[in-house]
Amino acid sequence: MEYAYEANLQPKAVYEVKKSLPLTSEGQKALVNLYQPIIGADALALYFCLLQDFEDTQEEYNHLELLNALDIGISAFKVAKKRLEGIGLLKTYYQEQPEIRFLYVLMEPLSPQAFLKDELMSFLLVVKVGQNKFRQLNRRFKPQDIQTANYQEVTTKFGSVYTFSQREYQANQALVESVTEEIAHADTQLPLDKNQLNWSLLRDLATKKFINPMQLTDSLKNSLTLYHEMFGYDEVQLTNLMAEAVSLADGTIDARKLKNIVYKQSQNILSEKKTTTPNYESDQQIRRKNTLLAQGFTKADWYRILDSEALAPMEYLVNLKAAKGGYVTKNEEWLLTDLVEKSPLPTAVINILLNYLLVDQNKSQLPQALTNQIANDWSQNKINTPEAAIKYVQKTVKEKQAAKEQRKKNSSRTQNIVKKEDLPDWSKNQTTSDPTRKAEIDKMMREYFNDEEGEK
Known part of the structure; x- marks a missing residue:
């Protein structure tokens, strides 16, 4: 930003x-x-x-x-x-x-x-270097398993060499504790807003599922927050997911198994996860709708805004690809994970970006470079609401069209000077979409969103 x-x-x-x-x-x-x-x-x-x-x-x-x-x-x-x-x-x-x-x-x-153990860092790396290089790096930095089967350990124990009295320990305890509290490890984890989840509720729900509350470490909280941000899972759903990855013997959670379960279920998000239908008829929404229509937004824009605010980005992407008859690829999962984690854009704005690329530009899948280019441009221009994103796209398209007309006028005077457009780079990738096809996809999207409620 x-x-x-x-x-x-x-x-x-x-x-x-x-x-x-x-x-x-x-x-x-x-x-x-x-x-x-x-x-x-x-x-x-x-x-x-x-x-x-x-x-x-x-x-x-x-x-x-x-x-x-x-x-x-x-x-x-x-x-x-x-x-x-x-x-x-x-x-x-x-x-x-x-x-x-x-x-x-x-x-x-x-x-x-620690880098390779971090879920998000590993995702970012494998996208950049590919699976073969990623496995090579993992082998290079994996701790070596030292074989000692033919040896007998004769290591001297700590207590046989170092001793101190209880009186000396108590005399220096306050000083030692104050120093150890001051020396903290550098926080290089990517920042996630963990306040989005009710941890007291989640802890109570986890206890009822025989999950050891001590398992809710900072690392696990970081992963759960990412799953909430990416897929829209709430406290109850996250608890159910953890229950599938818990050991009933001691209540510990297998983080790798949990990750696999989360991403596997994300593929079936349409059939397994009920969609919350936007309340189109509340007094507040009616006033908001009338205000936007008065500002020049169309009814199609209005429904697109509501849909973008109703769903988490991964759920929105799955619905959008399904409406086009496609599916979400692994590269798109990694790209969207990176976007949600690193971008300051609100999730509703990210959804508008997905709609812009897959519907307006009619892309078959999300292009990594262009997606990041647009996200950076929107972040730097402080696009913080879905309506602002739609207006920005419309403004860019108009400027591009005006620049195109100007180039036509100038071409009669010279063919050697190329006019540089004062537009974001990503707008040069603009393609003209089929309005009929676009309306059809928007209609199919609303049908998917409202299917659980039986709405047409």
């Missing part, structure tokens, strides 16, 4: 770099082998340049020196910076008084083992 401070992010602006701890050798291996395919070469170079600045004795720098060292422009720098921020490797701070100044705080990368 584009913020006002970015206007002041210019080559002459001053910055300083901080990092809590030196970069470990494991962190460096993770950056080069695991993070780099995802973030790109410019972002990786930016991380190491900032790390070098941190290790130097100089306290402040200007961005021009950094741009010269990277051999990139300010626009490419902003893209690289956002890639580091989005994946949890960089935090950026800004102040205007007494001077414009930026503070870059480098975060420690996940260790290779």
Whole structure:
């Protein structure tokens, strides 16, 4: 998302770099082998340049020196910076008084083992490098199983070497506890809003399903929040999914089995998950509808807005592909997971983006590069509501048409000068859709949404 401070992010602006701890050798291996395919070469170079600045004795720098060292422009720098921020490797701070100044705080990368254990990171990596390379990397960083069958362990025990008295322990306990609380591990996990779920309710429901409440660790909460955001699963549904992956012997949850169950059930989301039909007739919705119609929106736009707000992105995508007679591919699952996790766009706006690509542009499946390009453009232009997304698309189409007409006029004067359109890059991929086909798909979508209620 584009913020006002970015206007002041210019080559002459001053910055300083901080990092809590030196970069470990494991962190460096993770950056080069695991993070780099995802973030790109410019972002990786930016991380190491900032790390070098941190290790130097100089306290402040200007961005021009950094741009010269990277051999990139300010626009490419902003893209690289956002890639580091989005994946949890960089935090950026800004102040205007007494001077414009930026503070870059480098975060420690996940260790290779923690990276590959992280569900979302693994998804991002396998999409970039492919399954064969992903398996190769997994073998490279997998902990080795040390065979000791023919040996007898004779290791000296801790207590036989190190001793301390209870009196000494009590005398130093407060100091030790205060220090251990201050030293926290760097938080490089991707941020998810865990407040979306009622954890007290979920814990109570889990206990009734013989799930050990202690299993609700931060890692599991992160996964459950992602499943809620992606597929729209509520607390009851998430508990039922966990119950299928729990060991009745000790109440522990197999995280890998849970992930497989969640994604397997997502394929049957149409038949297994009831859709909440939007309330088209409430007083509040009628007033909202009349306001939008007065602003130039059509009835078809209105129904599209309601549908986008009623469903989670994965459920919306499954319904949309089914209405076209298709299905959701694994690449589309990974792409949408990445989009929901990293993009600041609300889920309703993401749904409008899906509708724009698959219905307006009549794509057979989501193109990765174009989808991310549009999502970045909408984020930077602060498209936060479905109606704003629809207006933005309409505005872009009109500007493209106007530019096309202008090119026709100019072509009679010269054939050597190509006019550059002042439009987002993704608008150049605009194709003219068949209005009849588009209306047919919209009608089929509403029939799928309302099927559970018997509405026509």
